[in-house]
Amino acid sequence: MEIREALKRIREHKPRKFTQTIELIVTLRNIDLRKPENRIVKEVVLPYGRGKKAKVCLLSRRSGYTKERLENMNKKELKRLAKEYEFFLADAELMPVVGKVLGKYLASKGKMPTPIPPTLSEEEIKDMIAKKEKSVRVKIRTQPQVQVPVGTEEMKDEEIEANVKSFLRELLATLPKGRSQIGSIYLKGTMTPAFKVEVRL
Structure with a gap:
């Protein structure tokens, strides 16, 4: 089904008393995760944000x-x-101590900080934070599947659709063999079933 049909079904499925997150699930195929070069940790900025800002x-x-x-x-x-x-963002001068004291807690989660160059202005740092707040993390290490938030049910269909397509383009650019390694694509709400979708990029 189309993305917008899936969103319609998500919204119609047993309305909840809270705003549900819309999640994108992508299964992968023909990717050998035993090889380190096939494991992926990457941040993707969603053009319309996640609906709820990521904590930075x-x-x-x-x-x-x-x-x-x-x-x-x-x-x-x-x-x-x-x-x-x-x-996480960290002053460049603090990166050595951050790595020493926080590294073992952050590295395994793919959360090591982005360094802040000492030459950046306050406005540029605010821009860095704003981008992180709109970002999701791709982490493919042991399971050939990606699951990320792409919005909330209160967002417009066209915004969620743009987020989905933008994310998929970034994922395709990262996969060694591109589209041939995408298995199935699903959309789901926090408390709904997953609906399989067809996406034309």
């Missing part, structure tokens, strides 16, 4: 993070920080 942690002197503060955080605090935020 700014590890910077601007937000009160110093080398000393990071070094004095205990294991519980570090784990909570890694779990609470989806994306």
Whole structure:
């Protein structure tokens, strides 16, 4: 079915008292994940955002993070920080200590921070944060499947459709053999079944 028909069915399926997230599920084929070169961790910026902003942690002197503060955080605090935020930005000068104290909690989740060059202005840093808030992470390591949020049921159909197509183009550009490695594509709400869709790019 078409993307918009799937969205219609999602909205009609047992209305909930909360705003459901619309999720895109893509199954892959003919990809050997035993080979490290086929494992993918990548961030994709959605043109219309996720409907709900991703949580971004700014590890910077601007937000009160110093080398000393990071070094004095205990294991519980570090784990909570890694779990609470989806994306991280860090001052370039703090990257060595971030890697030392937070690396083992972030690396396995594909959440290592993006460095902030010291020459960036405050406006440029705000732009970096805004892009992260609209981003989703592709993580293909052990299972040949990707599942990411592409909006909420309150967003317009054309916005969600644009997000889906933009994400798929980025995914295709990353896969070694492109379209031939895409198996099936589904859309689902938080509490709905998954609906198989056909997408023309």
